[in-house]
Amino acid sequence: MEQRSVNTRLVWTVRIVLLVGFLAFWEGGVRAGILDPFFYSSPGQILTRLAQWTRDGSIFQHIGITLWEMMLGFTIGTLVGMVLGFIMARSAYLGAIFEPVMALFNAIPRLVLAPLFILWLGLGIGSKVVMSLALVVFVVFFATYTGIREVDPALIANARILGAGSNDLTRHVLIPSALSWIFSSLRTSVGFALIGAVVGEYLGSTRGVGYLVSFAESMFDAGGVFAGLVVMVIMAGGLDFLIGRVEARLTAWKPQHGR
């Protein structure tokens, strides 16, 4: 196939023009009385709200809390997922027994569990961490499980002839293979960690970005809801950028990496 080259400057110009056009249309629509600011707010209003949150510093606390919950959820979820995946992949019986169970749990839309977690663990960060963890754990579990099950038998045979004992095999073959699967699902698991934390906050809390949105909503403050969404988009974008960096580093041995 022919390689199509794109002019990146052109792409960016068009992107910016579209965004500015959209915002101008929105603002203009509100000012002209076509769009009701009660429902649709306006870019100006949103900016004002963001500026206000930044000035009083409250937004940084909320972002900090959300990041902290999501980091805890991500870390614990990843560890638990790895350990479970490893144990089940290595034991024929445990794998056969529990793999369908895991698949079943995975099929439950776990966000509906959030009210339960809040009921059980309260409005503090615990329920958000658990929500986030519950989403992450399955992604990492299946990545680990597949990574170990799918490792090329020739690699195992080669390692054993090269003198690898069972610990060497784990360390030099099984774990790297599992890690490569875990890394390639990093975007998904980090995204899930953020969703878990925010949804938990939205449903019941007194802090965090999800709480900001839910509070604004309860005050019929469309500008506040939109401003909260903008903050989330920025957070997600920042995380995505970081992951891209980390990924490129961790999977340097793969044919194509980064973007």
Next chain:
Amino acid sequence: MSQVQIRLERITMRFRRRGQEPFTALQDVSFEVEAGRFVSVVGPSGCGRSTTLSIIAGLLTPTSGEVWLDGQPVSGVQTNVGFMFQRDALFPWKTVLDNVMAGLIFRKVPRQKARDKALEWIRRVGLSGFEHHYPYQLSGGMRKRVSLAQTLVYGPQTLLMDEPFSALDVQTRDLMENELLALWQELRKTVLFITHDLEEAIALSDEVIVMTAAPGRVKARYAIDLPRPRNVLDIRTDLHFMQLYEQIWADLRDEVMASHSGIRSTS
């Protein structure tokens, strides 16, 4: 006096297959390879050559029969052999250096010493400057060189090679064959080399074993008395080479035809 390095005694291998008759891949295969010799096994595809190598290396246990390696009965995976796989078996997440070091690290050789030895072998297979490349960054021929270094670095007495060069283009292959011969001439390892290419087998070997179509048996053995050192490019035009080729091909052709038509050879 020469000592036997590899001995197979009436090896039979049957694979159980789900819902089908068991499949006999090898039937009463016996042969031996003397220490320091270069022996090739040719036969139609599917005649059980890879299975034979796996059995010698202890990766598979035969249904019946016995294997002896360096005077010891084989049971369990052998670590005193070098094995070059048909498909790439390099660790994709390790650099060339780490791939070559692997066998030494597994043997608990101190890191610095392992590194020095690995670097020496990387140099010997002509890959200096590529120590920190990953396998995906190398050509097929270079990957084979890494495999060779990975295998030789810990000094196994026996080399088992399963169609190591079959995926390479002709030029690279000729080059690799000559380099393998030069290394072998110097190191005097025992080599059991599998190929489907009769020219390659004759050019490299002291002896060629012809196997029958499945179930694999030893059909014939030919001594290759061509002078050494050899150059695989020149030797193909040698008159004696061509005579040997004619002679062995007559045997091999029947088996290749048999394996294609599914008719069992009776000769």
